[in-house]
Amino acid sequence: MSTLATRPITHSLHYSQEVLNRVSFLRKDPQFLEEALAHSETQFVPFSDYLPLVNERNGLLMKLHKSEVFKFMGPEKFAQKLIFLGLLFSNKSDFVYKSRYRGTPTFALDVSNHELDALSEPFVKLGSFRDLNRLTLEDSSIVSQARMYLQWLDSHNFCSICGAKTLRVYAGTQLKCSNGGCVSNHRVSNTCFPRTDPVVISAITNRDNTKVLLCKSGAPRNKERKLYSCVSGFVDPSETLEVAVAREIWEETGLTTDKVEILMSQPWPFPNNLMIGCVAVCDDAQYPDLTHDCELDEVRWVPCSVLEQILNQQEGPSGFIQDENSGLNLPNDKSVAHMLMNYIVERSKTSSH
Numbered sequence: 101m102s103t104l105a106t107r108p109i110t111h112s113l114h115y116s117q118e119v120l121n122r123v124s125f126l127r128k129d130p131q132f133l134e135e136a137l138a139h140s141e142t143q144f145v146p147f148s149d150y151l152p153l154v155n156e157r158n159g160l161l162m163k164l165h166k167s168e169v170f171k172f173m174g175p176e177k178f179a180q181k182l183i184f185l186g187l188l189f190s191n192k193s194d195f196v197y198k199s200r201y202r203g204t205p206t207f208a209l210d211v212s213n214h215e216l217d218a219l220s221e222p223f224v225k226l227g228s229f230r231d232l233n234r235l236t237l238e239d240s241s242i243v244s245q246a247r248m249y250l251q252w253l254d255s256h257n258f259c260s261i262c263g264a265k266t267l268r269v270y271a272g273t274q275l276k277c278s279n280g281g282c283v284s285n286h287r288v289s290n291t292c293f294p295r296t297d298p299v300v301i302s303a304i305t306n307r308d309n310t311k312v313l314l315c316k317s318g319a320p321r322n323k324e325r326k327l328y329s330c331v332s333g334f335v336d337p338s339e340t341l342e343v344a345v346a347r348e349i350w351e352e353t354g355l356t357t358d359k360v361e362i363l364m365s366q367p368w369p370f371p372n373n374l375m376i377g378c379v380a381v382c383d384d385a386q387y388p389d390l391t392h393d394c395e396l397d398e399v400r401w402v403p404c405s406v407l408e409q410i411l412n413q414q415e416g417p418s419g420f421i422q423d424e425n426s427g428l429n430l431p432n433d434k435s436v437a438h439m440l441m442n443y444i445v446e447r448s449k450t451s452s453h
């Protein structure tokens with residue numbers, strides 16, 4: 101039996117709780133895909149314009165069987181719109197491949213531009229970032245994986261070398277150039293893989309771990325919400341994660357850091373990032389300088405005791421924590437930024453004893 105009969109690692113961050121055994125080596129196995137697609141238990145998770153459909157009654161992801169899909173989509177379109185996601189971890193599943201790999205085969209299905217009146221259950225299409233926040237951890241992880249594939253496939257319709265159309269292979273998990281003469285078809289690595297962009301996000305604390313530097317972005321979308329958060333940015337080519345953190349901190353705040361700790365990561369499907377959560381230590385005697393890349397409006401050292409009280413508040417209607425006393429709006433507890441701030445607060449309690 102599969103060595104991954106249960107979930108490998110549980111993670112409480114949104115989009116991060118893996119519920120599928122991806123069996124990535126089976127994506128290229130036509131017999132596996134044929135058996136998976138033919139099995140009565142197999143489920144198809146519908147997406148329309150990259151957004152999931154949820155059951156109106158219970159708020160859970162819609163999961164359709166093939167007979168239901170064929171009420172609104174023909175077999176030819178169906179084959180083009182599938183992405184294999186994995187086997188849902190379950191010891192009770194009747195689907196077992198080669199006596200080893202058990203679990204309910206789960207596919208994402210792009211149902212954009214299809215008339216869905218024939219579905220037997222009432223559903224709603226989620227439409228915003230805040231809607232996605234209301235998904236269960238398990239559902240959010242399936243949505244994240246599917247969204248990343250769907251957006252990547254739709255934005256790579258043509259070969260980046262010769263411009264010919266690309267073809268979806270291995271149940272939508274890779275792309276290949278349709279031009280047999282294209283140089284991309286004569287190399288060892290001749291397919292196009294889905295892309296994930298690494299983004300470092302770092303909370304900043306001082307040397308004795310008593311304060312956190314909160315950073316207010318100067319981006320137009322932050323003018324109204326006035327959110328204070330961490331420093332973040334894309335990792336540059338040929339840059340270690342630690343160096344990327346130190347560079348982003350200097351570019352945004354003018355502070356230098358000599359200690360970076362990598363703590364956690366979170367998939368972020370907007371559209372295809374992997375957030376890498378870190379904590380950096382900066383000497384708080386340094387004078388901040390926000391004039392290098394001018395991304396921040398303001399930075400503020402906040403004592404851990406004050407920050408703890410704010411972090412413990414419920415999120416407001418805006419989807420953020422809004423503290424009227426301090427005027428500090430903070431990310432909610434589903435974000436890696438919140439977890440990083442909380443990590444420093446918790447550590448300050450142990451280091452002060």
Ligand SMILES: [Zn+2]
Nearest residue numbers: 259262277282
């Ligand atoms: Zn090509």
